[in-house]
Amino acid sequence: QEEEEGRFFIDDILRAYFRQGLPYREDQFLDNLPIAESYDFIVVGSGPGGSVTANRLSENPNWTVLLLEAGIEGNIYTDIPAMNPIFAFTNYNWQYKAEPQSFMCRGMFDGRCQWPSGKGVGGTTLWNGLFWTRCPADDFDEWEAMGNPGWGYKNMLRAFLKVENVSIPELKDSPYHSTTGKVNVQYPWHTKISNIFLKAGQEFGYNLVDYNDPRTPTGFSRTQINALNGRRITAASAYLLSARDRPNLHIVKNAHVNKVIIDRRTKTAIGVEFEKNASRRIARAAKEVILSAGTFNTPKILMLSGIGPADHLRSMNIQAVQDLPAVGQHLQEHVAPLMTVMINTTDSFTVRKLAPIIVPAFQEWLSTGKGLLANNVGEVLGYVKTDPSLIKPNIELIFTPVSIASDDGIFLRKYFGISDDTYKYSYSEINQKESFGICPLGMYPQSKGEIRLRSPNPMDPPVIITNFLKEPADVKTMVDAQKLVQRFLETESMKRIGARLHPKIHGCEQFQFGTDEFFECSVRTITMQFHHQCCTARIGQDPRDSVVTPRLRVHGVNGLRVVDASVMPKIPGAHTMSVTYAIAENAADIIKEDWSNELLY
Ligand SMILES: Cc1cc2nc3c(=O)[nH]c(=O)nc-3n(C[C@H](O)[C@H](O)[C@H](O)COP(=O)(O)OP(=O)(O)OC[C@H]3O[C@@H](n4cnc5c(N)ncnc54)[C@H](O)[C@@H]3O)c2cc1C
Known part of the structure; x- marks a missing residue:
């Protein structure tokens, strides 16, 4: 009988899902066609970089495109916004960890930062945090000013408008939003406490704004997320589902690319070597190979192919094709202290409160796309300045209706990799107490890390050296940011709910709470990462300091480009997904233009 009931429940889920007009996603990409020997373009990786590129190039029926992805497609659960951290524990994550560092993550297991990145059709958009943010316009103008024509705000805005289909009523007519793109954007279903965050933001001196409008980069807002009717929109659902039946686009999942095959005589990429179903295969590219394997794996594949710092390649016994010292360098990321705020009201969420309502919440999400599970957890953003004389915001405040202590250390602690000792000392006495996170x-x-090969074996994870919080300026910003949060908690709305910072952090006992030393220790101990890794194959004119040209061609190698977050010349003041989509739209135009007259190429 139990089995029958289970069956009934699953059928029910599927029926409700179909009623929403959304196809159930198992086996969307059947992967049952023989792989041809040669294609015009081979794209490696299906995150925003690869999915957009494969879609746009295969719009030309005269070009054949092969998209190779190491993972498999998402499923009904990856569609649920609130479920996102769960997939860190699955095969949808490459399961990389940074090397131990003294600058940060001191309170994590073995002093190592967890560093998730998505593996699957849709890349990291299958289970990321859904924050849809761009950044102040002049971040892109700075990219252009670094010597990269075509990467300023004007072109990036054109690309953002191509990507986005906004369904937030008050933004539909904005010249900075679009309703014709492929990625749906909406506000998430929100909790009651989010209203208090927004009100406190106004009391703190900031307006309610559209943070993606370049005229209002500073202010508070509900988070814009990439979802439709409470369901996640991924790079695959936006860009591949509609294109998967094109006869000239071949999407192959479970295909791990080992390296690019390069004709050493002409220094031209002529194909890729990959593994599928435990056998090693080769596919040839008549025109180009495009690497979109993300900030960790793109430089890894380049180095395995003989493109990278010559001395490092030598130490790995890899024969260099092209000495490019910047491959794997300039790694950047956004970090923050994880601040826990205790409150006197019952507005936050704890495991105890959630347990009895989780099944009804699932049913509500299935039938209406609303409710707790349609919440991306980071539901309000505030763009603020630690120093009023700054011309643009330098801090993004992220508000969550739960804190690290809300779940008894069962789940979030493991997601962040916080060690048992650190958790026990810092949080056990506030377990499941009313609290929220900022x-x-x-x-x-400014700090920069790097990616290196661990070995010449393509299956080995790369070496990730973070170095974050190495630069004193970054530490000062993080200290100032925590003092700013202290001031924020003095607003009327925050005082009304009894908001106060939890002052205890293991390893920081010797410092008085509220001093610079304490705040420095806190960010170095419980370091929250946002996984906005970028810049390891950055765009630039100078091959000594960059990896691809402004046309995204790998310096010194023909027929090879990179299109993903790794090409960013410098980390933008945004979560990096929407920026990567826009980069890829821009890139597709560039590639099409370059091939529009093949004789000129
Ligand atoms: C946990 C997490 C949460 C995040 N939250 C947000 C957020 O809320 N908002 C936001 O803007 N950004 C967020 N990001 C960042 C954002 O998801 C990335 O910036 C974005 O996905 C980068 O796109 P990409 O195309 O460069 O790479 P990815 O999306 O990582 O895609 C790369 C793809 O290449 C495949 N691949 C890699 N190596 C190989 C190989 N050898 N062979 C074949 N295929 C390969 C991978 O499996 C993957 O599918 C988050 C990232 C993480 C990890």
Whole structure:
């Protein structure tokens, strides 16, 4: 009988799902066609970079495109916004970890930062945090001013408008939003406490704004997320589902690319070597290979192919094709302290409160796309300045209706990798007490890390050296940001709910709470990462300091480009997904233009 009931429940889920007009996603990409020997373009990786590129190139019926992805497609659960951290524990995550560092993540297991990145058709958009943010316009103008024509705000805005289909009523007529793109954007279903965050933001001196409008980069807002009717929109659902039946586009999942095959005589990429179903295969590219494997794996594949710092390649016994010292360098990321705020009201969420309502919440999400599960957890954003004389915001305040202590250390602690000792000392006495979280994210960090090969074996994870919080300026910003949060908690709305910072952090006992030393220790101990890794194959004119040209061609190698978050010349003051989509739309135009007259190429 139990089995029958289970069956009934699953059928019910599927029926409700179909009623929403959304196809159930298992086996969307059947992967049952033989792989041809040669295609015009081979795209590696199906995140926003690869999915957009494969879609746009296969719009030309005269071009054949092969998209190779190491993972599999998403499913009904990856569609649920509130479920996102769960997939860190699955095969949808490459399961990389940074090397131990003294600058940050001191309170994590073995002093190592967890560093998730998505593996699947749709890339990291299958289970990321859904924050849809761009950044102040001049971040892109700075990219252009670094010597990269075509990457200023004007072109990026054109690309954002191509990507986006906004369904927030008050933004539909804005010249900075669009209703014709492929990625739906809406506000998430929100909790009651989010209204208090917004009100406190106004009391703190900030307006309610559209943070994606370049005229109002500073202010508070509900988070815009990439979802439709409470369901996640991924790079696959936006860009691949509609294109998967094109006869000239071949999407192959479970295909791990080992390296690019390069004709050493002409220094031209002629194909890729990949593994599928435990056998090693080769596919040839008549025109180009495009790497969209993300900030960690794109430089890894380049180095395995003989493109990278010559001394490092030598140490790995890899014969260099092209000495490019910047491959894997300039790694940047956004970090923040994870701040826990205790309150006197019953507005936050704890495991105890959630347990009895989780099944009804699932049913509500299935039938209406609303409710708790349609919430992306980071539901309000505030773009603020630690120093009023700054010309643009330097901190993004992220408000969550739960804190690290809300779940008894069962789940979030493991997601962040916080060690048992650190958790026990810092949080056990506030387990499941009413609290919420604030993360003041530093938008413009200066510290830089790097990616290196661990070995010449393509299946080995790369070495990730973070170095974040190495630069004193970054530490000062994080200290100032925590003092700013202290001041924020003095607003009337925050005082009314009894908001106060939880003052205890393991390893920081020797410092008095509220001092610079304490705040420095806190961010170095419980370091929250946002996984906005970028810049390891950055655009630039100078091959000594960049990896691809402004046309995204790998310096010194023909027929090879990179289109993903790794090409960003500098980390933008935004979560990086929408920026990567826009980069890829821009890139597709560039590639089409370059091939519009093949004789000129
Ligand atoms: C946990 C998490 C939460 C995040 N939350 C947000 C957020 O809320 N908002 C936001 O804007 N950004 C967020 N990001 C960042 C954002 O998701 C990325 O910036 C974006 O997905 C980058 O796109 P990409 O195309 O460069 O790479 P990815 O999306 O990572 O896609 C790369 C793809 O290449 C595939 N691949 C890699 N190596 C190989 C290989 N050897 N062979 C074949 N395929 C390969 C991978 O499996 C993957 O599918 C988050 C990231 C993480 C990890």
